[in-house]
Amino acid sequence: MMQHLLIAPVVLPALVAPFIIMVLRHHLDLQRIFSVASAVLLAGVTLALAAQAADGTVKVYELGDWPAPFGIVLVLDRLSGMMIVLTSLLALPVLLYAIGSGWDTRGSNFHALFQFQLMGIMGAFLTGDAFNLFVFFEVLLIASYGLMIHSGGTRRFQAGVQYVVFNLLGSTLFLFALGTLYSVTGTLNMADLAVKVSQIPAEDTALLRAGAVMLLLVFAIKAALLPLHFWLPSAYANAPMPVAALFAIMTKVGAYSILRMYTLVFGPEVAATAGLTENWLLPAALLTLIAGAVGVLGSNKIGRLAAFGAIASMGTLLIAVSLFTQTATAAALYYLVHSTLAAALLFLVADLVMERQGGWILPQLPMPQTGLISALFFAAAIALAGMPPLSGFLGKLLVLDATRGSELATWIWAVILTGSLITIIGMARAGSLLFWKGHGLPQQNTDTSAEPPQQNPAARPAQLPFVACFGLLAGLVALTVFAGPATRYAEATAAQLFQPQAYIATVLGEEAK
Amino acid sequence: MELLVASAVGILTAAGIYLILRRRSFPVILGLSLITYAVNVFLFASGRLMTAAPPILNKYEEVAYTDPLPQALVLTAIVISFGMTAVVVMIALGAFLSSRDDRTALPAEPEGAGEDA
Numbered sequence: 072m073m074q075h076l077l078i079a080p081v082v083l084p085a086l087v088a089p090f091i092i093m094v095l096r097h098h099l100d101l102q103r104i105f106s107v108a109s110a111v112l113l114a115g116v117t118l119a120l121a122a123q124a125a126d127g128t129v130k131v132y133e134l135g136d137w138p139a140p141f142g143i144v145l146v147l148d149r150l151s152g153m154m155i156v157l158t159s160l161l162a163l164p165v166l167l168y169a170i171g172s173g174w175d176t177r178g179s180n181f182h183a184l185f186q187f188q189l190m191g192i193m194g195a196f197l198t199g200d201a202f203n204l205f206v207f208f209e210v211l212l213i214a215s216y217g218l219m220i221h222s223g224g225t226r227r228f229q230a231g232v233q234y235v236v237f238n239l240l241g242s243t244l245f246l247f248a249l250g251t252l253y254s255v256t257g258t259l260n261m262a263d264l265a266v267k268v269s270q271i272p273a274e275d276t277a278l279l280r281a282g283a284v285m286l287l288l289v290f291a292i293k294a295a296l297l298p299l300h301f302w303l304p305s306a307y308a309n310a311p312m313p314v315a316a317l318f319a320i321m322t323k324v325g326a327y328s329i330l331r332m333y334t335l336v337f338g339p340e341v342a343a344t345a346g347l348t349e350n351w352l353l354p355a356a357l358l359t360l361i362a363g364a365v366g367v368l369g370s371n372k373i374g375r376l377a378a379f380g381a382i383a384s385m386g387t388l389l390i391a392v393s394l395f396t397q398t399a400t401a402a403a404l405y406y407l408v409h410s411t412l413a414a415a416l417l418f419l420v421a422d423l424v425m426e427r428q429g430g431w432i433l434p435q436l437p438m439p440q441t442g443l444i445s446a447l448f449f450a451a452a453i454a455l456a457g458m459p460p461l462s463g464f465l466g467k468l469l470v471l472d473a474t475r476g477s478e479l480a481t482w483i484w485a486v487i488l489t490g491s492l493i494t495i496i497g498m499a500r501a502g503s504l505l506f507w508k509g510h511g512l513p514q515q516n517t518d519t520s521a522e523p524p525q526q527n528p529a530a531r532p533a534q535l536p537f538v539a540c541f542g543l544l545a546g547l548v549a550l551t552v553f554a555g556p557a558t559r560y561a562e563a564t565a566a567q568l569f570q571p572q573a574y575i576a577t578v579l580g581e582e583a584k
Numbered sequence: 585m586e587l588l589v590a591s592a593v594g595i596l597t598a599a600g601i602y603l604i605l606r607r608r609s610f611p612v613i614l615g616l617s618l619i620t621y622a623v624n625v626f627l628f629a630s631g632r633l634m635t636a637a638p639p640i641l642n643k644y645e646e647v648a649y650t651d652p653l654p655q656a657l658v659l660t661a662i663v664i665s666f667g668m669t670a671v672v673v674m675i676a677l678g679a680f681l682s683s684r685d686d687r688t689a690l691p692a693e694p695e696g697a698g699e700d701a
Contacts, residue, residue, distance in 0.1 A: 202657060202660075206660065206664070209664045209668070212668075213667065213668065213671060216671055216675065220675060220678070223678070223682070224682070225679070225682040225683045226690070226693070228675060228678045228679035228682055228683075229679045229683065229688075229690050229691075230690060231675045231678075231679065232609055232672070232675055232676050232679050232688055233688060233690065235668075235671065235672045235675055236604070236612055236613075236616065236672060236688070239616050239620075239665075239668050239669075239672060240604065240616065240619070242664070242665075242668070243616075243619050243620055243623050243665075246623040246626075246627060246661055247623055247626060249627075249657070250623070250626050250627045250629075250630035250654075250657075251630065253627075253630045253631070253653070253654065253657075254629070254630035254631070254632075259653075305690055372693075
C-alpha cells in the first residue's frame with residue numbers, strides 16, 4: 072500500500088476534479104470544502120513522500136508494473152520531493168485566498184480546474200519519462216488556459232489567446248524535440264536516455280544536439296527566459312491574480328525540467344552537448360534579469376509589476392541553474408523555493424490592491440485597510456527584490472557566492488546587483504505612489520478617473536485573504552529562520568543531481584531487483 | 585518516400601509559421617493546426633519509415649516489423665493537439681465576440697481606466 076503513495080499526488084486531484092464537476096456542480100460550499108480538503112491531503116501526502124526521499128533513496132513507481140525502459144515510471148528523488156511539497160504548500164494559501172476573495176464565484180469550475188492544474192504540476196515533477204513529461208505539461212497547460220480566462224472579460228480573453236497560441240507552439244516544439252531524440256536514441260525514458268546518450272559516438276550527434284537545443288527552447292519558454300518571455304507579462308497581468316499566484320510555480324516547472332534533463336540526460340560530461348548551457352543559457356538569464364527589473368520600474372499597473380518581478384526572479388534563478396555546478400545548483404534550489412513564495416505573495420497583494428482601487432500605479436485616494444496592505448506589499452517587495460531580512464537576501468547571497476569560480480563572475484555580480492537595485496527602485500516607486508501619495512490628494516478631486524471598487528468588500532469574509540497572505544509570508548520567514556536546514560537539503564539535492572548513477576540504476580532496475 | 589515525407593513536413597511547417605505570424609487570430613489558428621499536422625508526420629518518421637510491416641513482433645518467424653512506439657506517440661499527440669485547437673478556437677471566439685476585433689495584439693489600455701473584467 073505504501074508504495075502506491077507515490078502516485079497519490081497525481082491521482083488525488085485527478086479524482087477530486089471530476090467529482091467536483093459532476094457531483095458538486097451546483098454546490099459552491101461543498102466544492103470549496105472538497106477542494107481545500109484535497110489541497111490539505113495533498114500537502115500531507117507530499118510531505119510524507121518528501122520525508123521518504125530525504126534520506127537520498129530514489130523511489131520508482133512502475134505504472135502497470137511494466138519495467139522501466141518499456142513502461143512509464145514515476146520517480147521520486149530529493150528534487151521531486153522538494154518540488155511537490157513546494158507546490159502543495161503554495162496551492163493551499165492560494166486556494167484559501169481565492170475562496171476568501173470570492174474569485175471562485177466569478178466564473179464556473181474554478182475548483183475543478185485548480186485541481187487539474189495541481190495534477191499536471193505534480194505529474195510533471197514526478198514523471199521519469201520525457202513523453203509523459205509532455206503529457207503532464209499539456210494537462211497543466213490546458214487547466215491553466217481555463218484558469219487564465221476565469222471570469223472572462225475582453226482583455227483577459229485577448230491576453231488568453233496570446234498565451235494559448237504561444238504555449239501551443241511551445242508544445243509542438245516539444246514534440247519535434249522528442250521525435251528527434253527518439254529517432255537518435257530509440258527511447259524516451261529519462262534514465263534510459265541518459266545511458267543511450269552517453270554511448271552515442273561523437274560524430275553521430277548532430278541530430279542529438281538539435282534535439283537538445285529544441286528541448287532547451289521548450290523549457291525556456293516555460294521558464295520565461297528572455298527572448299521567449301513575451302507571453303508572460305500580459306498573461307499574468309490579465310489573469311485573475313490568485314491564478315497568477317499559482318502560475319508562480321509554472322515557470323518553475325520550466326526551471327525544474329532544465330535542471331532535470333541537463334543534469335541527468337545531457338549532463339556536464341556529455342561531450343555532444345557541452346557548452347550549450349554555458350554559452351546560451353547564462354547570457355539569456357542575465358538579460359532576463361535586467362528585462363524583468365526594468366519592467367518592474369516601468370510598470371503602470373500593479374499586476375504587470377508583479378509579473379515582471381516574477382521574470383526578474385526567474386532570471387536570477389536561471390543564472391544559478393545555468394552554471395551547472397553543485398554549489399550553484401544548491402543556491403538555485405534555495406532561491407527557487409523563495410522566489411515561488413515571494414512572487415505568489417506579491418500577486419496576492421496586487422489583487423488586494425486591485426480589488427480596492429483598480430491597480431493603476433498612480434496617486435489615488437487611500438484605500439480601505441491601507442496600512443495592512445501596504446505592510447504586506449512592503450514585505451513582498453523586499454522579499455522579491457532580495458533585501459534583508461527575508462530569504463531573498465540569503466538566496467541572492469548564495470547565488471553570488473556560488474558564482475565565484477565562474478569566468479563570467481564579474482558580469483553575473485554586476486547584473487544581479489544592478490538588477491536588484493533597479494527592482495528596489497521600481498518597488499519603492501510603486502509603493503510610494505500607491506500608498507503614500509494618495510494621502511495628499513483632496514478628498515473629492517482626484518486627478519485620475521479611478522473607478523470605485525466594483526466589489527463591496529464588506530460582503531465577503533475579509534479575513535481569509537489576509538490569512539492566505541500571512542501564510543505565504545510565514546513560509547518566507549520560516550525559509551529565512553530555517554535557512555541552515557534548508558540549504559543543507561538543497562546541497563544534498565544538488566549532490567544527488569550531479570551523481571545520476573544511482574537514479575539511473577534504480578529506474579532501470581539494475582540493483583533494485 | 586523519404587523525400588515526400590520530409591518535404592511534406594517542411595512545407596507544412598513553413599506554411600504554419602507564415603500563418604502564425606499573421607495579425608488576425610483565424611490564420612494564426614490555421615497555422616497552429618498545420619504545424620501540429622507537421623509534427624504528427626514528423627513523429628512517424630522518427631521511428632524510421634517502413635511500409636507494409638506490422639507494428640508487432642512475430643514470435644514464430646523472423647519478419648520485418650515497424651516500430652510501434654511512434655504510432656502511440658502520434659495518437660497521443662493527435663488527441664492533445666485536437667483538444668488544444670478546440671480550446672484556442674473557443675478562447676479566440678470569446679475574444680472576438682466581446683471585442684468585435686480578432687487581432688491578436690493587445691490594444692493599449694488608457695491610463696487610469698478601471699478594470700474591464
